[in-house]
Amino acid sequence: MPKIVDKDKRRSEIAHKAIEVLARKGFQSATIQDIADAAGVGKGTIYHYFKTKGEILMAVSGEIFREMERSLGAALLRMDEPEERLAALIQESLNITEELEHLYIIYTDLWLANLRGQGQGDFIAVITSLNDDLRKIVARMIEDGKRKGLWAEDIDADALAVYLITSFDGVVFHYMLDKKAFDIKHVTREFIRFFLRHAKA
Amino acid sequence: MPKIVDKDKRRSEIAHKAIEVLARKGFQSATIQDIADAAGVGKGTIYHYFKTKGEILMAVSGEIFREMERSLGAALLRMDEPEERLAALIQESLNITEELEHLYIIYTDLWLANLRGQGQGDFIAVITSLNDDLRKIVARMIEDGKRKGLWAEDIDADALAVYLITSFDGVVFHYMLDKKAFDIKHVTREFIRFFLRHAKA
Amino acid sequence: MPKIVDKDKRRSEIAHKAIEVLARKGFQSATIQDIADAAGVGKGTIYHYFKTKGEILMAVSGEIFREMERSLGAALLRMDEPEERLAALIQESLNITEELEHLYIIYTDLWLANLRGQGQGDFIAVITSLNDDLRKIVARMIEDGKRKGLWAEDIDADALAVYLITSFDGVVFHYMLDKKAFDIKHVTREFIRFFLRHAKA
Amino acid sequence: MPKIVDKDKRRSEIAHKAIEVLARKGFQSATIQDIADAAGVGKGTIYHYFKTKGEILMAVSGEIFREMERSLGAALLRMDEPEERLAALIQESLNITEELEHLYIIYTDLWLANLRGQGQGDFIAVITSLNDDLRKIVARMIEDGKRKGLWAEDIDADALAVYLITSFDGVVFHYMLDKKAFDIKHVTREFIRFFLRHAKA
DNA sequence: TATGAATGAGCTTTCATTCAT
DNA sequence: AATGAATGAAAGCTCATTCAT
Numbered sequence A, B, C, D: 001m002p003k004i005v006d007k008d009k010r011r012s013e014i015a016h017k018a019i020e021v022l023a024r025k026g027f028q029s030a031t032i033q034d035i036a037d038a039a040g041v042g043k044g045t046i047y048h049y050f051k052t053k054g055e056i057l058m059a060v061s062g063e064i065f066r067e068m069e070r071s072l073g074a075a076l077l078r079m080d081e082p083e084e085r086l087a088a089l090i091q092e093s094l095n096i097t098e099e100l101e102h103l104y105i106i107y108t109d110l111w112l113a114n115l116r117g118q119g120q121g122d123f124i125a126v127i128t129s130l131n132d133d134l135r136k137i138v139a140r141m142i143e144d145g146k147r148k149g150l151w152a153e154d155i156d157a158d159a160l161a162v163y164l165i166t167s168f169d170g171v172v173f174h175y176m177l178d179k180k181a182f183d184i185k186h187v188t189r190e191f192i193r194f195f196l197r198h199a200k201a
Numbered sequence E: 001t002a003t004g005a006a007t008g009a010g011c012t013t014t015c016a017t018t019c020a021t
Numbered sequence F: 001a002a003t004g005a006a007t008g009a010a011a012g013c014t015c016a017t018t019c020a021t
Helices: A005-025 A034-039 A042-050 A052-076 A084-092 A098-115 A124-146 A157-177 A185-195 B002-025 B033-040 B043-049 B053-077 B082-093 B098-115 B123-148 B157-176 B184-196 C001-026 C032-041 C044-049 C053-077 C082-091 C099-116 C123-147 C157-177 C185-195 D007-025 D032-039 D043-049 D054-076 D082-093 D097-117 D121-147 D157-177 D182-198
Strands: none
Touching: A005 A034, A005 A042, A005 A052, A005 A098, A005 B184, A005 C001, A034 D157, A042 D082, A052 A084, A052 A098, A084 A124, A084 A157, A084 A185, A084 D043, A098 A124, A098 A157, A098 B053, A098 B082, A098 B098, A098 B157, A098 D043, A124 A157, A124 B157, A124 D097, A157 A185, A157 B098, A157 B123, A157 B157, A157 B184, A157 C044, B002 B043, B002 B053, B002 B098, B033 B043, B053 B082, B053 B098, B053 B123, B082 B123, B082 B184, B082 C082, B098 B157, B098 C032, B098 D054, B123 B157, B123 C001, B123 C123, B157 B184, C001 C032, C001 C053, C001 C099, C032 C044, C032 D054, C053 C082, C053 C099, C082 C123, C082 C157, C082 C185, C099 C123, C099 D097, C099 D157, C123 C157, C123 D157, C157 C185, C157 D097, C157 D157, C157 D182, D007 D032, D007 D054, D007 D097, D032 D043, D054 D082, D054 D097, D054 D121, D082 D157, D097 D157, D097 D182
């Protein structure tokens, strides 16, 4: 009998080890050899677990989506009051750990590839769906806030929700490019303060 | 030295014709042949104007920066009142023409390359400098607005300025990925309304 | 030594199961995995019975020769009269069953490999020896026929025998390439009629 | 201006130089590097003239068909009497020059590939068409011969023609495998004598 | 100056073979 | 004995770059 291996687990392990390389070199520049080296296996072994190079990216892409859902889910389910939940969401969305940074970079890579029709999976569909869900949740919070008197009645909750959730990527990307350019924690804190105090001023 | 002027002009022409290809295929996937075809010249001719493939991207990068400066400059210099100027800036920053879209995509490509240390020019320095200038201008406007009573005194103008100018890229990127996802004109309008009416509510 | 007998039997079984794959894909294109699948064993198991991929082909080659000898032997030993024996030989040589077709294709593969000096076993020696034997037998029949007045005295029995036995492969190969091109049974029958009625006309 | 090259001519040149390698190693075993070496060019250059490795084989295949048509055309158009034309045809079909031998081997390679559905072009269609034409011509000659009293009235000209033209490949293949096995010139001569003297005996 | 033919480094992918279990 | 996970050599193919014309 050969070595007994949980193929799915091993696949996931390799995908995980590939993250750092994919982030550092980019999908196109990263070679299978790079990925094999990072995973500590031979080049051929990669092909036991992934049919093509693109499939590795798809697997990593899955990890990213799972991570996104997890981190947002955590942020959303803790609080009761709409302003607290919104603050937590913004906080979480702009919270960049070293770990997450790699995922963010790969995520942008995927983004570009799909923008060009070079994507292989259903990236756009998943992103769109995630964003739609998130937009509805955020719009709901804003509506709740409006009802509580936090925001004026004529605020377009849906449009504002869209702006909010799409803006996060911009802030994060700028921060990643040059971390000395600004203090993201401070900016986040101040923005939350600004955003939540809107109606009270 | 008319020769040199001529050569620079031709360089710029080729760079301009390369934009569409670079946006559509991405820097790595676009071949010199693609670029030569787009420019209507032979492959060898490209090398009379650019030493390497990377140099083409640098030239295009220059075009992008010039375009960014031009469009922002236009937005900033027209109005007198801080709220009008801010509205114009947001408007302009979120105004995506077909032409600009190509530049945006290449800009993201460059962004990623530099995020990875694969960039060849002074992209980060230029972006940082542009953003610094812009941040100062926007912070100034917010301060002016605070003085006019538009925003509360304890608003951190600098932090808010950072959020504002970095948020644009996020909104634009999301919009480009799926234009059916939301109506960017409407979102922009509503966000401006929200942002500027902060203190009045 | 029952072990060895067992092993030989298993070898032969695997070789037999490999025939269909080798015929369908060709020796070079057929992978060990293909052969293992066809034999219903694991890839590693193949190497318990064959040192290399080439050895599998050699084993199959042996099967082919055994089959050739068997089918010709059957044809040759039944009749008494030379013309009957010749007719039976031609008949048998041009009789293509589905089963035999696979062997024929592999046989051609082997042929080509040996034509190029890429053969590993004693294919050429065996073929030459088989053909020599057959040629002698056929020449003998023709001589017998000449004596019986079937063919003219000045017919070169040996040369004609060579033509006859080498012609079979050509007819069969053409037929296999496009079975709709001609009715091999009819052609065989007519050729036998022509060949045997030579002197009577 | 770059070196001016007649692309079609160069293509043909490379295809010609590839013949020897393809015959010696076989299509699958011959590497692009082998072919490039034989042509005295770099590996990349091959791809200026052929999109894929298969395309090289197709080009060579074209050469083979042209050669077949040429040699048969020559044989067929010289004589007037049916028996002379048939004799010339058989002669030509069994006449193996060193040059032709390479083509024959490649032809068999193609044959096998197409037998397996691995062929890329219209090999089967071309072969079938060539053989059909040839069969008609030969059948015509035999009919003419019958009318002249060379062969008995009840000979099936069509079936005999099929046997004749398909048998040649068998004779040639056997000869190529082991040239010491028989004297093909002698066999050819004797077979012609046998075939043409049928009715006279 | 303009060109594209020529090139080989470097990529992804396949697969015979080995070997730990 | 039986297995399939692991491997790297080797293949086809691409493309930035050079250079003769």
